[in-house]
Amino acid sequence: xxxxxxxxxxAEKYYGEKGNVTKALDDISFSVNEGEFxxxxxxxxxxxxxxxxxxSTIDKLSAGKxxxxxxxxxxxxxxxxDAFRRDELGFIFQDFxxxxxxxxxxxxxxxxxxxxxxxxxxxxxxxKIAKTLEITEVLEKFPxxxxxxxKQRVAAARAVVTNPGLVLADEPTGALDSKSSKALMExxxxxxxxxxxxxxxxxHDAFSASYASRIIFIKDGKLFTELNKDPEKPRKAxxxxxxxxxxxxxxxxxxxx
Amino acid sequence: MNSFKIAxxxxxxxxxxxxxxxxxxxxxxAIFYMFNSLDGxxxxxxxxxxxxxxxxALVSIIEAVSVIVAVILGLLIVYANNxxxxxxxxxxxxxxxxxxxxxxxSKILVAETGMVGLMSLAxxxxxxxxxxxxFSIIVAKMFDLDLSDxxxxxxxxxxxxxxxxxxxxxxxxxxxNTITVSKYKLLDLLNAEKRQEKNLLRNSTVSVIVFVAAxxxxxxxxxxxxxxxxxxxxxxxxxxxxxxxxxxxALFWSASGFIFDVLRRFKGFYSKNINSFITRQFVGNxxxxxxxxxxxxxxxxxxxxxxxxxxSLRSFINAKIGNGGTPVDVTLRYxxxxxxxxxNDNGVxxxxxxxxxxxxxxxxxxxSITLGSxxxxxxxxxKENFRMADWDYPQSVMSLSNxxxxxxxxxxxxxxxxxxxxxxxxxxxxxxxxxxxALKAGTTVTIGDTTLYPAKDKCSDEFLLMSGLGANGTYVIxxxxxxxxxxxxxxxxxxxxxxxxxxxxxxxxxxYDDALKIxxxxxxxxxxxxxDKMVITKNxxxxxxxxxxxxxVFIVLYIGTIFVISSAAIIALKILSDSIxxxxxxxxxxxxGVTDKMRKNALFTQILLNFALPFVVAxxxxxxxxxxxxxxxxxxxxxxMGSGITFALVVMVIIYGGYFVTTYINSKRIVDLR
Numbered sequence: 001x002x003x004x005x006x007x008x009x010x011a012e013k014y015y016g017e018k019g020n021v022t023k024a025l026d027d028i029s030f031s032v033n034e035g036e037f038x039x040x041x042x043x044x045x046x047x048x049x050x051x052x053x054x055x056s057t058i059d060k061l062s063a064g065k066x067x068x069x070x071x072x073x074x075x076x077x078x079x080x081x082d083a084f085r086r087d088e089l090g091f092i093f094q095d096f097x098x099x100x101x102x103x104x105x106x107x108x109x110x111x112x113x114x115x116x117x118x119x120x121x122x123x124x125x126x127x128k129i130a131k132t133l134e135i136t137e138v139l140e141k142f143p144x145x146x147x148x149x150x151k152q153r154v155a156a157a158r159a160v161v162t163n164p165g166l167v168l169a170d171e172p173t174g175a176l177d178s179k180s181s182k183a184l185m186e187x188x189x190x191x192x193x194x195x196x197x198x199x200x201x202x203x204h205d206a207f208s209a210s211y212a213s214r215i216i217f218i219k220d221g222k223l224f225t226e227l228n229k230d231p232e233k234p235r236k237a238x239x240x241x242x243x244x245x246x247x248x249x250x251x252x253x254x255x256x257x
Numbered sequence: 258m259n260s261f262k263i264a265x266x267x268x269x270x271x272x273x274x275x276x277x278x279x280x281x282x283x284x285x286x287a288i289f290y291m292f293n294s295l296d297g298x299x300x301x302x303x304x305x306x307x308x309x310x311x312x313x314a315l316v317s318i319i320e321a322v323s324v325i326v327a328v329i330l331g332l333l334i335v336y337a338n339n340x341x342x343x344x345x346x347x348x349x350x351x352x353x354x355x356x357x358x359x360x361x362x363s364k365i366l367v368a369e370t371g372m373v374g375l376m377s378l379a380x381x382x383x384x385x386x387x388x389x390x391x392f393s394i395i396v397a398k399m400f401d402l403d404l405s406d407x408x409x410x411x412x413x414x415x416x417x418x419x420x421x422x423x424x425x426x427x428x429x430x431x432x433x434n435t436i437t438v439s440k441y442k443l444l445d446l447l448n449a450e451k452r453q454e455k456n457l458l459r460n461s462t463v464s465v466i467v468f469v470a471a472x473x474x475x476x477x478x479x480x481x482x483x484x485x486x487x488x489x490x491x492x493x494x495x496x497x498x499x500x501x502x503x504x505x506x507a508l509f510w511s512a513s514g515f516i517f518d519v520l521r522r523f524k525g526f527y528s529k530n531i532n533s534f535i536t537r538q539f540v541g542n543x544x545x546x547x548x549x550x551x552x553x554x555x556x557x558x559x560x561x562x563x564x565x566x567x568x569s570l571r572s573f574i575n576a577k578i579g580n581g582g583t584p585v586d587v588t589l590r591y592x593x594x595x596x597x598x599x600x601n602d603n604g605v606x607x608x609x610x611x612x613x614x615x616x617x618x619x620x621x622x623x624x625s626i627t628l629g630s631x632x633x634x635x636x637x638x639x640k641e642n643f644r645m646a647d648w649d650y651p652q653s654v655m656s657l658s659n660x661x662x663x664x665x666x667x668x669x670x671x672x673x674x675x676x677x678x679x680x681x682x683x684x685x686x687x688x689x690x691x692x693x694x695a696l697k698a699g700t701t702v703t704i705g706d707t708t709l710y711p712a713k714d715k716c717s718d719e720f721l722l723m724s725g726l727g728a729n730g731t732y733v734i735x736x737x738x739x740x741x742x743x744x745x746x747x748x749x750x751x752x753x754x755x756x757x758x759x760x761x762x763x764x765x766x767x768x769y770d771d772a773l774k775i776x777x778x779x780x781x782x783x784x785x786x787x788x789d790k791m792v793i794t795k796n797x798x799x800x801x802x803x804x805x806x807x808x809x810v811f812i813v814l815y816i817g818t819i820f821v822i823s824s825a826a827i828i829a830l831k832i833l834s835d836s837i838x839x840x841x842x843x844x845x846x847x848x849x850g851v852t853d854k855m856r857k858n859a860l861f862t863q864i865l866l867n868f869a870l871p872f873v874v875a876x877x878x879x880x881x882x883x884x885x886x887x888x889x890x891x892x893x894x895x896x897x898m899g900s901g902i903t904f905a906l907v908v909m910v911i912i913y914g915g916y917f918v919t920t921y922i923n924s925k926r927i928v929d930l931r
Contacts, residue, residue: 086849
């Protein structure tokens with residue numbers, strides 16, 4: 001059994017005052033192994049974004065634990081929290097979140113320079129990751145000079161260049177057209193298989209989700225079900241299974257996409 | 258909810274956003290009131306005894322300057338207001354999305370602007386009233402004035418003037434706001450925050466070339482103006498000034514590209530921590546505000562120069578009206594046989610007034626000693642600069658023994674001359690600079706058969722008639738024998754009289770001044786009309802000296818302060834508006850694990866650099882510029898500028914620093930760092 005990178009144990013998150021409590025997360029437990037590509041699916045309001053925020057230290061659980069590399073992140077504060085985010089997590093967001101006054105190269109390099117990597121090594125590592133993600137030709141460009149797909153791959157490069165324990169992707173294809181989405185998902189798979197990055201992706205898009213190796217479904221804050229990809233079968237089969245499950249999950253096809 | 262209530266809520270909610278706006282409005286109102294209320298102040302009463310004209314001049318100059326100040330403040334307020342609207346585009350978009358008409362949005366804005374204006378006007382005037390009392394005390398201290406008649410003064414005219422000015426400015430702001438709102442498109446308002454920055458840096462090669470060229474020209478102009486300023490022709494001067502201004506604009510235009518190009522080459526520095534981010538932010542700021550930065554630099558330069566020269570002039574005049582410049586109570590020049598005789602005829606006995614006095618003849622020699630002849634070979638040069646002068650005007654001559662009597666009374670050293678020497682007395686440097694050259698060249702004076710040579714190679718920096726500004730006439734001192742041996746050459750011309758009063762009491766001395774003037778037939782209401790009778794008393798010199806200094810110092814303070822406030826406010830507003838645009842960036846940095854401390858540092862460095870850049874350039878220019886000012890003022894025998902610069906820097910640092918701190922605190926809040 002490979003090492004557990006992330007463990008979520010009995011996670012609960014409440015909103016609101018006493019007497020009028022909404023449970024955004026209701027006793028959710030799961031774990032992610034090293035080198036795994038996990039997808040989390042659920043309709044809007046199912047709690048998947050809350051879950052991601054709690055894992056990414058942006059929000060805190062009301063009850064339960066999140067362990068990353070065996071460390072309880074709820075106990076982290078101040079400098080330790082910053083250091084944890086810097087060293088253990090990589091983020092990819094729906095709206096890219098690139099610094100738009102810096103070039104692609106500088107955006108990626110910044111993640112390394114705040115880790116105090118020396119500039120020669122920064123150069124090598126940025127070039128290497130750029131090659132893997134096929135963004136070498138846009139390295140000297142600014143975000144506004146790039147396509148959405150390129151921007152998201154730059155963001156992905158920034159997220160993984162520091163070799164974080166866990167890459168968190170929040171609807172990474174949300175702002176991309178279908179062609180760019182496909183290219184990005186292929187890039188993520190490449191990162192996952194070639195660099196052995198552990199990726200946790202939240203999405204409500206069945207097509208994107210089909211690139212993951214395992215998917216957990218959340219409904220109304222609870223863990224609904226879990227799907228494993230059969231490595232022997234083509235991705236299309238997995239996609240169909242996801243669509244099926246989603247239909248059961250929502251009970252309403254219109255809600256799915 | 259009516260628009261008034263919404264407006265009130267909005268102000269409460271965003272009072273911190275308003276802080277720089279408030280600060281600027283309040284300071285503007287307060288300063289405007291303070292200077293316009295000057296004529297009623299206690300300190301002024303003490304100065305104004307016999308120098309009402311100086312105060313009148315001050316008031317009318319301040320009125321004129323106030324018009325310019327009002328325009329500057331008006332523009333500044335429109336600019337600041339624009340910033341506030343930008344900050345709230347999304348909010349307006351939301352109002353409109355909810356079905357509120359543009360008219361209603363305008364109404365809310367009108368109510369807000371009106372209330373903010375009213376509040377700052379009230380606070381500003383309050384501050385101005387107390388500030389002006391404080392100011393009075395400082396002025397009194399500055400010029401050793403008697404504060405016994407000090408009282409709390411409230412100036413109605415200043416209040417009315419201030420209110421009218423601000424009502425006009427705010428009316429302009431209202432019109433401007435309404436136009437702005439009517440032009441808004443809902444989509445742009447809602448997307449205001451999402452818009453992507455397209456802040457392309459200028460081409461780096463071009464930037465480097467322009468930057469180097471600008472620095473090279475500035476260095477050249479600075480050195481020429483500072484060290485060789487006296488030798489510059491009018492055209493060269495013009496080239497230096499206009500070229501210098503163009504260079505400043507070029508410098509700021511190219512600064513972003515140049516700085517970036519240089520810093521990027523230091524890879525160790527650039528890829529350390531978040532230096533690349535700070536550099537990009539700073540360079541982006543400079544890039545997008547190069548024109549305003551250049552203007553700010555010029556404004557700071559102007560205020561530094563006028564502050565320093567104004568205050569140096571103050572110490573200079575204070576020194577001139579001290580004992581060195583006023584050795585006796587009264588000096589007078591009377592074109593007639595005897596001033597004493599006229600006084601006696603008019604019933605004023607000099608023995609009643611004077612403890613000691615001398616009356617000595619001034620003679621002239623139109624054939625040999627004129628304004629032009631003393632310049633010798635340098636007459637042509639002098640003519641070029643004083644086109645209006647009457648070069649055949651005979652200069653006053655006095656015998657050596659008579660002059661030494663004056664020297665004794667004035668407490669100065671006795672003068673010795675050889676039989677074939679002459680001495681030129683002149684403390685008016687505009688003329689003396691040519692006379693000095695002529696004396697150095699050994700220009701001779703021929704009286705009858707006698708040829709006289711210069712006793713000194715320059716003019717003696719002394720005077721007969723007292724004067725606050727060192728602008729006396731020229732006198733030629735000749736050996737007694739020369740005058741005795743050539744009676745045909747000389748004509749009687751006037752008499753010179755100097756003396757000390759019997760009284761030491763100030764009030765009484767004023768009465769003696771008047772008695773003396775009336776006794777000589779001078780019209781007290783219009784003293785300047787009688788050039789043939791010039792009475793200059795110690796009181797006159799001191800009062801007009803103080804009057805002139807106060808005039809200079811106040812106007813300098815007024816303009817300088819407004820310039821510094823405007824500059825600081827423009828930078829502050831620009832930074833705050835950039836901070837709003839940078840909120841997302843700081844959030845991203847946080848998510849990447851950049852610590853709060855590091856982000857605060859980044860923000861601090863960025864803001865500091867923005868404030869420092871125009872200031873440093875202005876300061877360097879000032880150092881060279883003052884070199885030139887010093888050369889110009891040397892004409893009046895004036896050297897020391899140290900205290901002026903120190904004072905200017907202190908004023909600058911207080912105002913500018915205040916804005917810097919306010920900006921930093923607010924930016925921190927805007928980008929959500931606490």
